[in-house]
Amino acid sequence: MHPAGEASGTVFARFEAVAKQFPSRPFQVVLPETAAAYGIAAEEITYGEMLARVRSRRDAYRRAGYGPGHRVGLLLRNRPDFLIHWFALNGLGASIVPINPDLRAAELEYLIGHSGMVLAVSLEERIGELERAGDAIGASIDVVAPDADCPAAPRPFFTAAPPDESECALLYTSGTTGRPKGCVLTNAYFLGAGDWYAGIGGLCSLRRDPPERMLTPLPLFHMNALAYSVMAMVTVGGAIAVLDRFHPKSWWSSVRAFEASVVHYLGVMPAMLMTADPSPSDRDHYVRFGFGAGVPAALHAPFEERFGFPLLEAWAMTETGAGAVVIANEEPRRIGTSCFGRPAPAVEVAIRRDDGADAGIGGPGELLVRAAGEDPRRGFFQAYLKDPDATDAAWEGGWFHTGDVVSRDADGQLHFVDRKKNVIRRSGENISAVEVESVLGEHPAVAQVAVAATPDPIRGDEVAALVVAREKIDDAQAAQRLAAEIVRHALSRLAYYKAPGYVAFVSALPLTSTEKIQRGALKQDVARIMAGGEAIDTRAMKKRSV
Numbered sequence: 001m002h003p004a005g006e007a008s009g010t011v012f013a014r015f016e017a018v019a020k021q022f023p024s025r026p027f028q029v030v031l032p033e034t035a036a037a038y039g040i041a042a043e044e045i046t047y048g049e050m051l052a053r054v055r056s057r058r059d060a061y062r063r064a065g066y067g068p069g070h071r072v073g074l075l076l077r078n079r080p081d082f083l084i085h086w087f088a089l090n091g092l093g094a095s096i097v098p099i100n101p102d103l104r105a106a107e108l109e110y111l112i113g114h115s116g117m118v119l120a121v122s123l124e125e126r127i128g129e130l131e132r133a134g135d136a137i138g139a140s141i142d143v144v145a146p147d148a149d150c151p152a153a154p155r156p157f158f159t160a161a162p163p164d165e166s167e168c169a170l171l172y173t174s175g176t177t178g179r180p181k182g183c184v185l186t187n188a189y190f191l192g193a194g195d196w197y198a199g200i201g202g203l204c205s206l207r208r209d210p211p212e213r214m215l216t217p218l219p220l221f222h223m224n225a226l227a228y229s230v231m232a233m234v235t236v237g238g239a240i241a242v243l244d245r246f247h248p249k250s251w252w253s254s255v256r257a258f259e260a261s262v263v264h265y266l267g268v269m270p271a272m273l274m275t276a277d278p279s280p281s282d283r284d285h286y287v288r289f290g291f292g293a294g295v296p297a298a299l300h301a302p303f304e305e306r307f308g309f310p311l312l313e314a315w316a317m318t319e320t321g322a323g324a325v326v327i328a329n330e331e332p333r334r335i336g337t338s339c340f341g342r343p344a345p346a347v348e349v350a351i352r353r354d355d356g357a358d359a360g361i362g363g364p365g366e367l368l369v370r371a372a373g374e375d376p377r378r379g380f381f382q383a384y385l386k387d388p389d390a391t392d393a394a395w396e397g398g399w400f401h402t403g404d405v406v407s408r409d410a411d412g413q414l415h416f417v418d419r420k421k422n423v424i425r426r427s428g429e430n431i432s433a434v435e436v437e438s439v440l441g442e443h444p445a446v447a448q449v450a451v452a453a454t455p456d457p458i459r460g461d462e463v464a465a466l467v468v469a470r471e472k473i474d475d476a477q478a479a480q481r482l483a484a485e486i487v488r489h490a491l492s493r494l495a496y497y498k499a500p501g502y503v504a505f506v507s508a509l510p511l512t513s514t515e516k517i518q519r520g521a522l523k524q525d526v527a528r529i530m531a532g533g534e535a536i537d538t539r540a541m542k543k544r545s546v
Contacts, residue, residue: 095167501542
């Protein structure tokens with residue numbers, strides 16, 4: 001056993017080493033617009049100042065008995081407190097469970113129970129909600145504000161591992177079975193992500209001197225910001241500004257005020273930014289490249305021409321971490337073809353048809369990935385928590401099965417085609433259709449329901465629900481009222497983005513002989529209903545709660 005805070009191979013140890021090397025460099029910058037959104041101070045926190053805050057919090061956790069074997073939930077949005085608590089807990093060998101602040105009752109109950117978290121650090125206004133969720137499932141969990149004293153820790157329920165193999169975080173990702181899966185991520189996973197980003201080079205090169213300044217609006221409860229953005233800046237001694245979220249109207253002022261050299265994006269962002277009128281100041285910035293995924297093919301070249309920097313499309317999943325990242329960081333990038341680059345030598349790729357045969361050049365197939373060398377799982381997630389069968393299924397045949405359909409051109413470049421899994425991807429959020437169907441089915445007016453994706457020009461996908469009502473609906477106004485009632489029910493139980501953006505009442509759903517939804521036929525029905533204007537538009541009801 002290594003003494004806490006002295007062991008190599010941990011996120012805290014890397015941050016501590018860099019902070020000692022560059023104590024006066026800025027680490028996290030809270031811009032005025034983010035400070036105003038959160039009601040906190042705008043500030044520039046140096047590495048030395050951050051280390052002092054982290055050590056203070058670590059000492060408080062140590063006195064309370066926290067260490068290896070404990071999981072602590074963090075519902076802190078993108079505040080600096082998030083990183084303080086993460087680094088502090090990591091310095092003691094404890095793991096964090098980032099909590100999406102958009103989750104509501106049913107989702108919080110599942111997350112608390114499944115993760116086995118013993119403590120949650122939460123925004124003041126959400127403490128009661130987390131306490132009620134814990135009480136609803138009989139979970140023994142304390143909930144405290146970020147600056148509050150820590151209650152005494154219970155006895156750990158799992159054994160500590162060597163630092164680099166020990167659990168660093170438990171991130172939940174949507175699946176096709178209706179319940180999110182908990183991805184166990186080790187210290188090696190996060191350190192590997194930072195090392196990968198710092199060393200990938202090409203158009204994606206990160207500088208150490210002068211220090212990089214990275215701006216991201218992406219949430220810290222997702223792997224992009226937590227594993228890539230934060231760990232990359234820690235690894236190279238750079239500064240990071242984490243916005244509360246993406247604000248298209250103030251984006252460029254944030255870029256300029258922070259003097260960002262790197263920005264992270266999702267496809268919805270370029271689409272929104274391109275709707276603004278061209279301006280002489282469009283290229284008035286220091287950005288060298290954007291790192292992200294999903295930029296609409298038709299907008300890729302026009303965006304780069306207008307704003308003067310490349311959008312480097314990448315592919316990764318929470319499960320793959322740094323073990324299998326692919327990025328278009330070298331020319332030619334095949335702009336406008338949904339190309340995300342050529343796999344590096346450290347990544348092995350196979351593209352298989354449904355019959356298991358190789359898809360060949362230009363043929364679509366499921367993307368299978370693994371790390372090259374003796375350990376095909378190097379850099380990947382450790383396992384799905386409490387679900388060894390799902391873990392084994394994901395790694396069937398020695399390859400990780402991504403569920404994404406891609407094609408490979410004659411030069412070895414990979415192009416995204418579609419998603420094989422039954423997942424709706426709206427504005428970068430993965431939504432399980434089965435999970436939404438389960439909640440909508442709880443409404444007393446719903447006899448049957450099926451959910452599928454429908455294209456959205458801004459968000460990629462939107463959620464469409466086909467509903468068989470228990471009683472006859474008399475007229476259009478009654479249908480509008482019932483649709484709104486069903487969506488309100490969804491909003492009370494699920495994150496806002498999972499609620500239906502469209503509701504259509506139908507007489508029957510396409511079912512198999514065993515009463516399962518025929519997903520292919522369902523997609524056709526949704527397309528027909530949307531094309532015919534038969535769906536009730538409920539998108540205006542989907543608003544992020546404060």
